[in-house]
Amino acid sequence: xxxxxxxxxxxxxxxxxxxxxxxxxxxxxxxxxxxxxxxxxxxxxxxxxxxxxxxxxxxxxxxxxxxxxxxxxxxxxxxxxxxxxxxxxxxxxxxxxxxxxxxxxxxxxxxxxxxxxxxxxxxxxxxxxxxxxxxxxxxxxxxxxxxxxxxxxxxxxxxxxxxxxxxxxxxxxxxxxxxxxxxxxx
Numbered sequence: 514x515x516x517x518x519x520x521x522x523x524x525x526x527x528x529x530x531x532x533x534x535x536x537x538x539x540x541x542x543x544x545x546x547x548x549x550x551x552x553x554x555x556x557x558x559x560x561x562x563x564x565x566x567x568x569x570x571x572x573x574x575x576x577x578x579x580x581x582x583x584x585x586x587x588x589x590x591x592x593x594x595x596x597x598x599x600x601x602x603x604x605x606x607x608x609x610x611x612x613x614x615x616x617x618x619x620x621x622x623x624x625x626x627x628x629x630x631x632x633x634x635x636x637x638x639x640x641x642x643x644x645x646x647x648x649x650x651x652x653x654x655x656x657x658x659x660x661x662x663x664x665x666x667x668x669x670x671x672x673x674x675x676x677x678x679x680x681x682x683x684x685x686x687x688x689x690x691x692x693x694x695x696x697x698x699x
Contacts, residue, residue, distance in 0.1 A: 514609065516616045518692060519565040519578065521556060526575035527567065528552050530599045537602075539634045539666045542659045559583065563594060564620040564688050568609050576601040579613035581621060584630050592682045593628040594621060598643070605639040614647055616695070622675050623691035625683050631671040634659070641669070649673035 519527060528549060535543035556565065559582055568577035577600040584593040596617060598610050621629065631649060633640045641651075649671040657665035 514612060515569050515571075516566055516612055517569070518688065519556075519560070519567045519580075521553065523565075523567050523575060523578075524549065524552050524556055527565075527578045527599075530575070530578060530601060533602065534599060539659070539661050540637060540640070541599075542634070542661060542666075544661055555582070561687050561689065562624075562685060564617055564624075566613055566616055566620075568600075568613055577609045577613055579610075579617045581617065581626075581629070584628075591685060592626055593630060594626050595630050595632075596621075597631065598640075610639075610643050611646070614643065618647060618675055619695045620688060620691055623695055624686045624688065625676075626685065627674065627676045627678070627682060629673055629675055632668045633671060635667045635669055644671050644673075647673060648675075 528547060531541060531552075532543070532546040534541035535546060559565075563581040563583065565580040566578060567575045569575050577598070579596065579598040581594040581596050584590050584595045596614075598613055598617075600609050618629075629647075629649065631644055632655075633644065635654070650673060651669050652672045653670045655668045655670065658668050659666045
C-alpha cells in the first residue's frame with residue numbers, strides 16, 4: 514500500500530468510492546451520485562491548502578482516500594479542518610484508514626492546523642473507533658438530521674486537537690511546502 518497526495522487524475526477513483534457510499538449507505542448524505550464537475554471544483558478550490566490523499570496498490574488501484582476541507586467560512590476558523598475518510602467496501606479493519614489518517618494528521622500538524630472535526634452518521638462502529646484512535650471526542654449528536662433510505666439518521670459530531678500549542682497560531686502552510694518533509698514512501 515502506498516499513500517500519496519491525490520492529483521486531479523485521481524478524482525474519478527475517489528468519486529467512485531464516495532458515490533458507492535452515497536448509493537449504498539447512509540455514511541454519505543448525498544442521495545444521488547455526485548458529479549465530476551463538483552469534485553473538480555472542490556479539488557481546485559482546496560487541494561493546495563487542505564490535503565487530499567489516496568491509498569493505492571502497486572498497480573495504482575485506488576482503494577481509499579482521506580481529505581481535509583475548511584471547517585467553516587469565517588477567518589477565525591482557518592486553523593480548523595473537517596476530515597473524512599472513505600475505503601473500498603470490505604476494507605475496514607485492515608489498517609487502510611489508519612495509514613491514511615496517519616499521513617493526513619501529520620500533514621495537517623506540519624501545516625499548522627490546531628483542530629479537526631468530523632461528522633459520523635450513526636451507527637458506524639468502525640468510523641467511531643478510528644476517530645477515537647486519533648483523539649477525537651464526540652461533542653454532540655445532531656438527532657434525526659438527515660433523511661435517507663426512508664428513515665431519519667443521526668450524525669455524531671467529533672472534534673480533536675492536533676496541536677497542544679496554546680499560543681498564537683502561525684499562518685497555515687500550503688500542503689506542497691510540508692509534503693516533502695512528511696512523506697515517506699510506503
